[in-house]
Amino acid sequence: MTDHGISGPATGAPLRAMLARVARRAEAVVLPLAALMAGFAVFSLFLLMQGKSPAEFFSLVYKAGFGTAFSWQNTLSRTAPLLFAALCVALPARLGLVVIGGEGAIVLGGLAAGALGVSLAGAPAAVALPLMALAACVVGGLWIGSVGALRYLRGVNETIASLLLAYIAIALMNHLVEGPLRDPASLNKPSTAPLADALRVGDMPGWDVHWGLLAGIAGCVLAWALIDRTTWGFAARIAGGNVRAAQVQGLPVGRLILGFTALGGAFAGLAGFFEVAAVHGSANASLASGYGYTGILIAFLARHNPLAIIPVAILLAGFEASSGLVQRRMDLPDATTLVLQGFVFVAILISETLYGRLRIFAPERWSTR
């Protein structure tokens, strides 16, 4: 970025330069927070219309999501799949692609891990678990990567393609779990055969939260490093800003699209791996439980910044962790949390239109002379 040549009295320059730096960076933090607050405010009006107290709602959310040791474990144990699911949206988004079908990669990644785990029974965990995780990554990567390929090679809208592929993935999983891959002993809940105990991913020591959380955080950090610290990430950001300009510069736009969609899908596949290896112990229809869709909200809320995904995913997991207590205490239906998420999502989308328009965040426009 070049010097904007801010004019002014020489004595005020250092202060002014610092303020300018803060202001430029503040936009990315202040606007999403303001949108979040606006979403909460509209939701509070909604609660008041229902004759319910917003104060009680938010205090219950705090208690059940973050107020006690149990609440934290509850929140964090829901966070892992959300981190991966959000990465599946955020990575392609840096290229300007809106991929909303991460659910499909989660489901098929989990299925691949579960099916491979069955045939690896007896193998040492140090070999089998990485192979299962790899299988989940490959399948998830191929699934979402194919969305990128359709986009680049055939001009197929990636949003629609990924959503429809998610339905196909779920149908495929159901077919395989109820047919060729079914454990004959799973009578009334068709599943793949249970994983051997040695092939289960356990909890982190002293916590009731499985290792997927740490892996998810590591994934977010890696994705951030890729985007912010490598030439690939730089190229992707250029292509995301203006694909024609990127092509004129000779950037490999096709490979970037394939790579970023496949990487996003691989992360979503990992979510499926942890669901199977850490939670369910086998692959079945419970894999399709909507994490992929919550991931969309998280990625948008985090403005597709992988580091910001971590706190946002924890916040959203906290909301989900508290929805039970809200139901029980306030006699509000389960859909209440969905309504809240909906208001927040709309507020975030509206706030997207404000970037670069508010003078307070644009030091080069501060001078009125």
Next chain:
Amino acid sequence: MPTHPFSRRGFLRSGAALAGAAAVAPLSALPVSAAGDLTVGFIYVGPKDDFGYNQAHAEGAAAVKAMAGVTVVEEENVAETTDVQKSMESMINFDGATLLFPTSFGYFDPHILEVAPKYPDLRFEHCGGLWSADKHPSNVGSYFGYIGMGQYLNGIAAGHATKTKKIGFVAAKPIPQVLLNINSFLLGARAVDPSITCQVIFTGEWSMAVREAEATNALADGGADVITCHVDGPKVVMETAASRGCFLCGYHADQSPLAPDMYLTGAEWNWAQVYTDMVTTTMNGGSIDNFVRGGLAEGFIKMSPLGPAVSDAARAQFEATKAEIMKGGFAVIKGPLKDNAGNVIATEGQAFAETDVALESMGYLVEGVIGSTS
């Protein structure tokens, strides 16, 4: 982020602190339970007003709620993931629940099996009948009802009502519990007229309104004039079938309010009786059996009152068969019987009574059912 490890004592401490805070905070409505009171938690996989599986359980919970000295806490739309594990623990930690009814079949393995050993003093009762002494914790129980008998009685009402001799079944998945219901429905109808056939359509999901409506329309288009189903929420099937002029046989709960004129009868769960019995046993200091089963005679299931479209002849056969079933040992699956691929299921004289465990691994559709399990 807390750095101290997770422990039950930690729970109790924070729970107590929370309860203390709540007692002073005017906004909170934490139930303050007196000594000797029992808090019972119910968890549902779908909405509790779904006219189906979840509503049947919620009606049972409502009966428990009406009992003196019992506090009921409920949660709906809880997925069969970490969600249900945490919902159980949340009810335990924040509400002091000591008896839990996580009602969805898929909550059992691994979720209840994961949570129950952490709370050996509490009781987990699961609907589905999966518990076995050598594999599962002793503070877990499972219960289920012989609702196939209800579908057999549905079939009798349907057999008298059908004019096309074609009846229809909208089914979720080809699993034993569902197959038994389909076979029972057809065999009930064939007890009226052996020429009747039953077309089955599997939607592949427990709850997928669009496919249920499509399946119902397809059955009506194919000539079926009495329709029943086994999906979580029968509302869509019932309303669609009624709009196509088909008679209805209900399932899970009473769906007669949806189409009173077309509703013949229905196979309903009677969880109110089962749950109030279990809660009474617990409050009296007794212990609930780990493995509980029952049918019509034991009050685990019941039939919806017969509707206005049921003829006198149908009513007579319905009541006579119901009386037979009430005596116990009734067999719907009995020889000579073949499946719809021609394989012999039961030879002459062979019979599988409602309590027969062989029925629980059923993998076939009987002769007369049009459809396939795969």
